[in-house]
Amino acid sequence: MSTVEFRGFGWRHAGRKAWAVRHLDLRIEHGERVLLAGASGAGKSTLLAALAGLLAEDSGEQEGEVLLDGRPPRAAPSGSGPARQARAGTGIVFQDPQTQLVMSRAGDDVAFGLENRAVPRDEIWPRVDAALTAVGFPYDRARDTAALSGGEAQRLAIAGVIALRPGLLLLDEPTANLDPDGAQLVRTAIAKVIQDLDATLVLVEHRVDEALPLVDRTIVIGDHPDAVWTPGAALPSRQAVTTPGETLLTAESLRLPHNNTTVHEVVLRGQALAVEGPNGAGKTTLALLLGGLTKPASGRVRASSALAGRDAGRPPHRWRASRLATRIGSVFQNPEHQFVTDTVRAELSLGGAPASAVDTLLERLRLHHLALANPFTLSGGEQRRLSVATALAAAPQVLILDEPTFGQDLRTWRELVTLLADQRDEGRALVLVTHDAQLVDAIADRRTRLTR
């Protein structure tokens, strides 16, 4: 049984002037399936945390009430791992699934939650296996969780909560890192679980059309209902209008170690290249190699002399980090783990960008009101935009972006796409590693596909 109620609810995170969410009155009946939509930063993840009992008293100020079956939700005692702290009966999957995995072996990670909730020994492994199958986890139980791709980690995190058979399932953009087939599979698994368990579902998702089959009702929070993706929303189309310029990077017989794929590829000035392919195909591996962040095991990455400057003849992975960032900018799938300063403005100024350029980026990516905020306290979508802005601030000739549109609402997505297309049209090269079909449609001039 799980009935959810917010009464005049508000929450202000410690250190913030603005309320993350305020004056919320909302009731969700037992067994209802609700989609929670709203602009990036509107407070969606904050509400899920409130329901899971994860908003600690000393981490902010509360107004009004949040009630679960008539009582304030309280988290389980700490020490049971970050994701599993939600009260028994509630399962939550966070926006960044990687923060959720606690064990080094995949099966143990799912079993861990069951052990914590004192599920009888002989039930544990069958439930673990069933959950892994339901989400299409492609490896056996012994798989090292540190070696999972972003999408694989997301599947594992979802398996972890499905196995718990919660009465209240809280999912924060659960399919954002998944390839289209994987996303469909996971949605089917979620639908089956809520049906079998007669559970209440609160699902956060920007792309309403993808989530609609799973829910009975959509609730939009915040002041910007126009930020919500609705079916048929008009999207920008920004293919290059000029022919591409010279070659900046060449991948020569570059081997992706995990699946023996060999890549031959060129990165051209004034062109946006999309790298597509299913979870685990090696897209991120390729991005790291092209970005000079890892050393090829076999084959090589060659930079043109125009790009390499005084490092001409030397491959990017041997350039000094400070020079690399001004030539090839990389945005990782989880750059959130790499913020190094304590304000958004400082993060953007790190590479020596002039204040006016920093202001423009803050403005264009709707981060201006957060200039003095600590990067680690930003919402998922805000962090994503900051990481893209940070790479742009260094004005590199090549931009390698791993899932740059992750977590964006319709407005911020449009702004991001326009900003990236402008970079390309100014003569930079873009490499877009992405599952976002709309992004590819909007700006990719050429596509390449990796397979598992």
Ligand SMILES: Nc1ncnc2c1ncn2[C@@H]1O[C@H](COP(=O)(O)OP(=O)(O)OP(=O)(O)O)[C@@H](O)[C@H]1O
């Ligand atoms: N731990 C925190 N400390 C301070 N401020 C925070 C913290 N977490 C979130 N915020 C702020 O609260 C507001 C709401 O954040 P929240 O993460 O709930 O948004 P969201 O709707 O989930 O956004 P997104 O779609 O980008 O994930 C944002 O302005 C964010 O910067």
Ligand SMILES: [Mg+2]
């Ligand atoms: Mg969020």
